[in-house]
Structures are given as C-alpha cells and as structure tokens.
Amino acid sequence: MSPDSQFARPLFAGVDVGGTNVKIGIVDSEGRIVADTKFPTLPNESPDIALIQAREEFDQLVQPTGMVWGDVAAIGLGTPGPMDLHNGIILTPTNLPGWHGFPIRSRLAEILERPVTYANDAGAAAFGEFWVGGGRAYQSMVLFTLGTGVGGGIIINDISIDGANSHGAELGHIVIDTGPNARICGCGQRGHLEAYSSASALVDRTREAMGDPKVGSQTTLRKQIGEASPLSALMISDAAAAGDRLALQMVSETAVYLGRGIAQLAHIIDPAIFVLGGAMNFGGTESELGRRFLSDIATEVRKLVFPVLGDRLVVKFAKLGSEAGFVGAAGLAKAEYNRSLA
Ligand SMILES: [Zn+2]
Numbered sequence: 001m002s003p004d005s006q007f008a009r010p011l012f013a014g015v016d017v018g019g020t021n022v023k024i025g026i027v028d029s030e031g032r033i034v035a036d037t038k039f040p041t042l043p044n045e046s047p048d049i050a051l052i053q054a055r056e057e058f059d060q061l062v063q064p065t066g067m068v069w070g071d072v073a074a075i076g077l078g079t080p081g082p083m084d085l086h087n088g089i090i091l092t093p094t095n096l097p098g099w100h101g102f103p104i105r106s107r108l109a110e111i112l113e114r115p116v117t118y119a120n121d122a123g124a125a126a127f128g129e130f131w132v133g134g135g136r137a138y139q140s141m142v143l144f145t146l147g148t149g150v151g152g153g154i155i156i157n158d159i160s161i162d163g164a165n166s167h168g169a170e171l172g173h174i175v176i177d178t179g180p181n182a183r184i185c186g187c188g189q190r191g192h193l194e195a196y197s198s199a200s201a202l203v204d205r206t207r208e209a210m211g212d213p214k215v216g217s218q219t220t221l222r223k224q225i226g227e228a229s230p231l232s233a234l235m236i237s238d239a240a241a242a243g244d245r246l247a248l249q250m251v252s253e254t255a256v257y258l259g260r261g262i263a264q265l266a267h268i269i270d271p272a273i274f275v276l277g278g279a280m281n282f283g284g285t286e287s288e289l290g291r292r293f294l295s296d297i298a299t300e301v302r303k304l305v306f307p308v309l310g311d312r313l314v315v316k317f318a319k320l321g322s323e324a325g326f327v328g329a330a331g332l333a334k335a336e337y338n339r340s341l342a
Pocket of ligand 1: 172173185186187188189192194
C-alpha cells in the first residue's frame with residue numbers, strides 16, 4: 001500500500017496570507033490535510049518573494065507524501081481585504097503595505113502553474129468551517145470571526161457570498177447602534193458591530209466600566225493590570241470564568257451585541273447555522289463561560305426575530321483552528337474546479 005492511498009484525488013492547495021505568516025497546505029478532495037506549513041509574510045516587501053517561497057514550500061511538502069505537484073488540480077488563495085476579487089487584485093490592506101495594488105491572482109497562478117480562486121481571508125475561513133468544520137452538516141452557514149476585529153463569511157450551497165464589489169459578508173460592519181453616541185468602529189464609521197463585539201471593543205468597554213465608581217470599584221481586574229500587563233480580552237475572559245461580576249457583565253454584553261447582529265442576518269439570510277470562530281471564544285463549548293456566551297446570544301436573538309427563526313436557531317463555536325483559512329481556500333478552489341467540469 002502506498003503512503004498516499006488514504007487521500008482522495010485530485011488534491012487542492014490553499015494559501016492563506018496573513019499580516020505575520022503565510023499558511024499553506026495541500027488538502028485532498030474530502031478536505032483532509034495532506035501536508036501544511038507556514039513562513040513569514042514580509043509585509044513590506046514585494047509579494048513576489050512570498051509567492052515564490054510558496055512554490056518552493058509546496059515542492060518540499062509534496063515530496064515525502066509519495067504524490068506529485070501534478071496531483072494538485074487547483075489553488076485557493078485568501079488574503080486580507082480590501083480587494084478586487086473580480087480582477088484578482090489585492091488593494092490596500094493596512095497590514096500588508098508592500099502588497100498594495102498587486103495582481104496577486106494571476107501572479108500566483110503563473111508561479112504555481114494552476115488556476116487560482118481568490119477569496120477574502122474571512123470568506124476562506126468560513127468555507128473551511130462549512131466544508132469540514134462546524135458547518136459540515138449544513139447547507140448554509142454564516143461565520144463570525146471574533147478577534148481584534150470582527151470578520152465574517154456567508155456560504156450558501158458551496159458559494160461564498162462575496163458581493164458585486166468584493167465587500168459582501170463584511171459582518172463586522174453591520175450597524176447595530178444608530179444613536180448619536182454610538183461607538184466608533186475601526187473603519188471610522190459609527191455604530192458598527194465590530195466596535196461592540198470585537199476583542200478590542202471588549203477591552204475598551206471594560207476599561208470604561210472600570211472608571212465608573214458604581215460598577216468598576218469591585219473588579220479583580222484592578223489588581224491584575226499594570227504597566228507590564230495591560231488589560232486584555234483574555235484577562236477579562238479569565239476573570240469572568242473565575243466569577244468576576246464586572247467581567248461577566250462585559251462578556252454578556254458582547255453576546256447581546258453579537259445577538260443583535262445575528263438577528264439581522266437571520267432575517268436576511270436565514271442560514272441553517274451560525275458559527276463563531278476567531279481567537280475570542282471564552283473557552284469554547286468545553287467551558288461554562290463559553291456555553292453561557294452562546295446562551296446569552298440565543299436569548300438576545302430570540303427577542304428580536306420571528307419565532308420560527310428563534311426556535312430553530314443554531315449557534316456553535318468553530319471547530320477548525322488556524323488551518324481554517326488554507327483548508328477553506330483549497331475548498332473554494334475545489335468548488336470552482338467542480339463547476340468548471342459541470
Ligand atoms: Zn466598521
């Protein structure tokens with residue numbers, strides 16, 4: 001039996017470009033990872049350096065598997081936005097200053113000698129969860145990624161909803177507060193979900209609440225923060241898990257705001273499942289705090305949606321970790337490849 005016989009051909013490859021690392025991997029037709037690696041992005045240099053390195057790394061990855069590059073049918077590429085998906089151009093992501101305006105899809109296709117499907121990084125991660133993660137058993141899925149910002153992806157029947165202007169599924173920028181004092185989002189506009197439910201928003205809201213003598217004087221967070229250890233979302237999460245009332249309230253408010261965003265998506269898309277990915281998961285399903293977070297979201301959503309949507313609401317944490325991006329990018333390449341055969 002050859003070492004590769006467990007994998008289903010053709011294979012697909014995924015490239016997930018982040019501000020710090022480029023994660024790449026080869027995935028089989030069933031979404032199983034054959035091999036993967038990562039290398040530094042060099043965000044200030046020409047993207048050519050990273051793309052050529054990706055080619056070399058792929059050649060290294062393929063060698064010990066008993067397979068050849070010819071077994072790889074197509075490539076999926078995810079990068080941060082903004083981007084022009086229709087023309088395959090990465091526009092002006094703030095964390096990749098050297099990459100602005102680069103025709104990344106055609107150049108990667110040239111270097112890897114395969115067709116390239118280009119996606120937003122959050123859309124790629126969403127497709128990974130849809131294909132082999134938390135959304136696996138469902139026909140439609142909305143993913144929120146909760147990290148420094150709030151990202152998202154919408155997948156319906158193998159299609160990622162990218163929009164006419166490559167700005168579909170910008171779920172962090174759903175308007176949840178139209179009041180004059182609505183919080184200011186990282187994008188500069190007021191009242192967006194990201195300004196309420198991201199990890200940085202959790203830190204900002206908690207810092208503000210700690211300054212309020214009515215609620216802020218009792219929290220254990222006061223003793224923990226110092227010059228060497230500034231307030232962080234993880235610190236707040238840990239304090240909440242240990243029962244700190246202010247931290248619990250802040251986590252609960254994060255859930256309520258997210259629930260308002262989810263309620264809008266429920267009425268617009270009515271997806272079979274909502275999946276929550278990203279680094280901020282409050283311990284996930286294994287922890288009491290994580291389960292409480294999901295339950296607080298559901299309570300808020302049910303206040304706001306049609307009863308049938310509330311009754312059938314499914315909200316779960318993502319199953320994949322940092323591999324979601326390249327696995328999903330490869331999955332999008334597979335979906336495109338299958339459509340090209342049809
Ligand atoms: Zn915004």
